[in-house]
Each structure stands twice: as C-alpha cells, then as structure tokens.
Amino acid sequence: MLRIGSVQLETPLLLAPIAGYCDLAFRLVVRRLRGPTGLGVGLACTDLLCPQAILSENQKSLWLAATCPEDKPVCMQLYGADPAILAEAARWAQAHGATTIDINMGCPVDKVTKKNGGSKLLCDPGSTVLLAKQVVEAVTVPVTAKLRLGWDDQHIVAPDLAPALADVGIAAITIHGRTTEQMFRPSARLEGIARVVESMRRHPLVPVIGNGDVKSPQDAKRMMDVTGCAGVMIGRGALAQPWIFRDTAHYLxxxxxxxxxxxxxxxRVVLGHFESLLHYRGERIAVNMINQRISWYSPHLQPWPGLRQSVRTIRSAAEFRDFMGHGIARLEEFDAGGGTSEPEQAEAGTSAPEAA
Ligand SMILES: Cc1cc2nc3c(=O)[nH]c(=O)nc-3n(C[C@H](O)[C@H](O)[C@H](O)COP(=O)(O)O)c2cc1C
Incomplete structure (x- = not known):
C-alpha cells in the first residue's frame, strides 16, 4: 500500500490539486464517497497556494488552505521559487494541518512561471533541488513534488530530477505525463511516466505517482500496470465523477x-456538494459555484433535459434544494420502476430528469 514517508495511505489514489475546484467543500464530497469495501480516496490535495499570501493570511488564501479534521490526510501544495519563503510557508502549512506538503513543479500558467515558479522550476534542476532541500529541512511532515516531464521535448528532465529530489529527502514524486509546452494535449504519455519510475529504482521507499487523463478505474489500473507507478492522481476525472475513487479503489x-x-x-452527491459549499462559503458563492460545476456533473446525470440551463436560472439555496429534491424524487421513482416515460416539466424554468 502506498506510503509517503511516515504517512500510510489507505489507497494509492490521490485527488489532484485543481486551482479553483479542489477546495475543502469538494474534498469532503470526495472523501465521503466510499465503496462496498469502505475504500475511497487515499490523499486529497489543496489547490496551489501562494506562500506570500498564506503568510500574510490573505482571506482568499486562507480559504484555499482551509481544512478540518474530516479532511485528512490532506496535502497542501505550495508554489514559488524563493527557498526561504517556501520554507516558511511550509512551516505555516504544517502548523495549519497539512499531513504532507507538495511543491508545485508542473504549473504551466504564465502567472506562476513568470515568477519562476511551477514548471519553470524544471528549467533549473540544480536550484530546484536546493529549494526542495530547504523545504524538507523546514518541516517534519513529508514533502513531495509534482512535476511535468520537462519544459519541452528537448528538455525532458524528470528522469534525472526525480531521483535528485529524493536524494534531498523528497518523499514522493507525482509525475504528470506531459511537458509544459504540451499544456493538456495530446494524451498524457505513459512511457514518460515509466521512465521516471525506472529512474527511481535506487529509491524504493519513494513512490512515484502517475498522473494524466485517468477517467475510469480501468485507466488507473492501466497506468499502474504499464508504468509500474505506485499510485495514481486523478484531477479532471474526479470533477466530473467524484465517485471515481470509490469505484477505482474497489476495482484495484x-x-x-x-x-x-x-x-x-x-x-444526491451533487446536492451534497452544494450543501458543503453552502456550509463553508455561504449562499451567493455556493449558488455561483454549483452553477459552474453542474456542467461537469451533467453528462453523468443524463438524460435530464435542460439540467444545466435550469441550474443557471437558480438564485437561492431554497430554489436549488427544491429543484434537486424534485429531480431526485423523480429519479428514485424511476429506479423503483414507477416512473413514467414522459419527463415531467417543473415550474418556471426548471425541468425534472427524464424517466428514461
Ligand atoms: C483548471 C486546472 C487547474 C489546475 N490547477 C493545478 C494546481 O493548482 N496545482 C497543480 O499541481 N496542478 C494543477 N492542475 C493540473 C492537475 O493537477 C493535473 O496534473 C492535470 O489536470 C492532469 O491530470 P488529469 O488528467 O487527471 O486532470 C490543474 C489543471 C487544471 C485543468
């Protein structure tokens, strides 16, 4: 079973950091989804956190770093290139509940790379190893690194950088099987992940976690079988199907x-996500956020004609609860065999799921 330094994970399945999506409210939704074996996600990660912002206790960053006893084990991800500030932020993260701390070495976004953070760290492996060493020495919790393969195909550094990071105490490597230049297309390269796994043979206690395009339990198993990676991190697949960890843990x-x-x-999971947002963020943000998130969920709730359009017209918690409650009742009726073949049209701008 996957172990990251002193931390034993229940399953080798990790929820990826996805800026703007994997906040506390969503992590709790994922954690509560467990299969018949009682297994689900093994570790969930915060979005990337700006060290300066959390150190100055900026309100938005405090929310991004927020955790609670149920949200464990949790990884807090930091980005940046200044070793002293990252080390101080790592101490802050440990003091505020981080089970593990990750250094972002894969973000391709200009805002991050222009300040030499994220995947820009791949362009100067020597300094990156020194930075990692300073962060590792600042805390007692395990520190991990999340990399891409390299900046571009001419500079594939991960197979050399990963063992060098392990040499200075990095406790796990997550490798997204793409270069920075590739952003998110084409498909993640399993052979690139396999090369990193191979390069880590002299560090058998430092697991390599594969990442990229896992959308089903079978994808996760294939990634582990083909590359030899010890675990799998899932991002976008979990936004659409937070139950993917439950299904995959059982499958593995x-x-x-x-x-x-x-x-x-x-x-009900969608409604639970809304309630979680409402609890932590308040009504206005919860309504706005579920409005965005319904596009991810919608394909998995079909046929439910007009679902996305209807949610877009909703302005209050009471309306959303009403809408979903009505829809869930119709779906349950259908599951019990009592549904009609006609989709029921609810009032003003809302529609119920079609009894398919
Ligand atoms: C909108 C968006 C935001 C992301 N934010 C982060 C981030 O904050 N930190 C990070 O390490 N990776 C981030 N990623 C990359 C994901 O963690 C992951 O490596 C990538 O999406 C590939 O995995 P997937 O195919 O399972 O989504 C982000 C990806 C997306 C699409």
Missing part, C-alpha cells in the same frame, strides 16, 4: 467494478 482491491451509483445517488 477486487478486480471487479462495484455496483455503480444510480442516477439518483449521483444527484
């Missing part, structure tokens, strides 16, 4: 897919 443990969640159960 038993070789079989669990009974899938019904559409009504999936709709």
């Amino acid at each position: 443990a038993t070789g079989e897919l669990p009974e899938p969640l019904s559409r009504a159960e999936k709709a």
Whole structure:
C-alpha cells in the first residue's frame, strides 16, 4: 500500500490539486464517497497556494488552505521559487494541518512561471533541488513534488530530477505525463511516466505517482500496470465523477467494478456538494459555484433535459434544494420502476430528469 514517508495511505489514489475546484467543500464530497469495501480516496490535495499570501493570511488564501479534521490526510501544495519563503510557508502549512506538503513543479500558467515558479522550476534542476532541500529541512511532515516531464521535448528532465529530489529527502514524486509546452494535449504519455519510475529504482521507499487523463478505474489500473507507478492522481476525472475513487479503489482491491451509483445517488452527491459549499462559503458563492460545476456533473446525470440551463436560472439555496429534491424524487421513482416515460416539466424554468 502506498506510503509517503511516515504517512500510510489507505489507497494509492490521490485527488489532484485543481486551482479553483479542489477546495475543502469538494474534498469532503470526495472523501465521503466510499465503496462496498469502505475504500475511497487515499490523499486529497489543496489547490496551489501562494506562500506570500498564506503568510500574510490573505482571506482568499486562507480559504484555499482551509481544512478540518474530516479532511485528512490532506496535502497542501505550495508554489514559488524563493527557498526561504517556501520554507516558511511550509512551516505555516504544517502548523495549519497539512499531513504532507507538495511543491508545485508542473504549473504551466504564465502567472506562476513568470515568477519562476511551477514548471519553470524544471528549467533549473540544480536550484530546484536546493529549494526542495530547504523545504524538507523546514518541516517534519513529508514533502513531495509534482512535476511535468520537462519544459519541452528537448528538455525532458524528470528522469534525472526525480531521483535528485529524493536524494534531498523528497518523499514522493507525482509525475504528470506531459511537458509544459504540451499544456493538456495530446494524451498524457505513459512511457514518460515509466521512465521516471525506472529512474527511481535506487529509491524504493519513494513512490512515484502517475498522473494524466485517468477517467475510469480501468485507466488507473492501466497506468499502474504499464508504468509500474505506485499510485495514481486523478484531477479532471474526479470533477466530473467524484465517485471515481470509490469505484477505482474497489476495482484495484477486487478486480471487479462495484455496483455503480444510480442516477439518483449521483444527484444526491451533487446536492451534497452544494450543501458543503453552502456550509463553508455561504449562499451567493455556493449558488455561483454549483452553477459552474453542474456542467461537469451533467453528462453523468443524463438524460435530464435542460439540467444545466435550469441550474443557471437558480438564485437561492431554497430554489436549488427544491429543484434537486424534485429531480431526485423523480429519479428514485424511476429506479423503483414507477416512473413514467414522459419527463415531467417543473415550474418556471426548471425541468425534472427524464424517466428514461
Ligand atoms: C483548471 C486546472 C487547474 C489546475 N490547477 C493545478 C494546481 O493548482 N496545482 C497543480 O499541481 N496542478 C494543477 N492542475 C493540473 C492537475 O493537477 C493535473 O496534473 C492535470 O489536470 C492532469 O491530470 P488529469 O488528467 O487527471 O486532470 C490543474 C489543471 C487544471 C485543468
């Protein structure tokens, strides 16, 4: 089973940091989804955190770093290039509940790379190793690094950088199988991940976690089988299907897919996400955020004609609860065999799921 330094994970499945998406409210949704074996996500990560902002206790950053006892084990991800500030931010993260701390070495976004952070760290491996060493020495919790393969195909540095990071105490390497130049296309390269796994043979206690394009339990197993990686990190696949960890953990443990969640159960997950947002962010933000997130969920709730359009017209918690409650009731009715074949049209701008 996957171990990151002193931290034993329940499963080798990690929720990726996705800026703007993997906040506390969503991490709790993911954590609560467990399969028949009781297994689910092994470790969940915060979005990338700006060290200066958390050290000055900027309100938005405090929310991004927020955690709670149920949100464990949690990784807090930091970005930047200044070793002293990163080390201080790592101490802050440990004091504020981080189980592990990750250094972002993969973000391709200009805002981050222009300040020499994120995947720009791949362009100067020597300084990056020194930076990692300083962060490792600042804290007692395990420190990990999340890399891309390199800046571009002419500079594939991960197979050399990963073992050098392990030499200075980095406790796990996550490798997204693309270069910075590739951004998110074409597909993640399994052979690139395999090369990093191979390069880490002299560090058998430092796991390599593969990342990129895992959208199903079978994808996760394939990544582990083909590359030899010890775990899998899932990002976008989890935004659309937070139950992917539940399904994948069961699949890895038993070789079989669990009974899938019904559409009504999936709709309950969406409602649960909304309640979690409401609890932590308040009504205005919760309504706005669920409005964005419904596009990710929608394909998994179909057929439900007009779902996205209807959610866009919703302005209050009471309206959303009403809308989903009505939809869930219709789906349950259908699951129980009592549904009609006609999609029920609800009032003013809302529509119920079609009884398919
Ligand atoms: C909108 C968006 C935001 C992201 N934010 C972060 C981030 O904050 N930190 C990070 O290390 N990676 C970030 N990533 C990269 C993901 O963690 C992951 O490496 C990438 O999406 C590939 O995995 P996936 O195919 O499972 O999504 C982001 C990706 C997306 C699409």
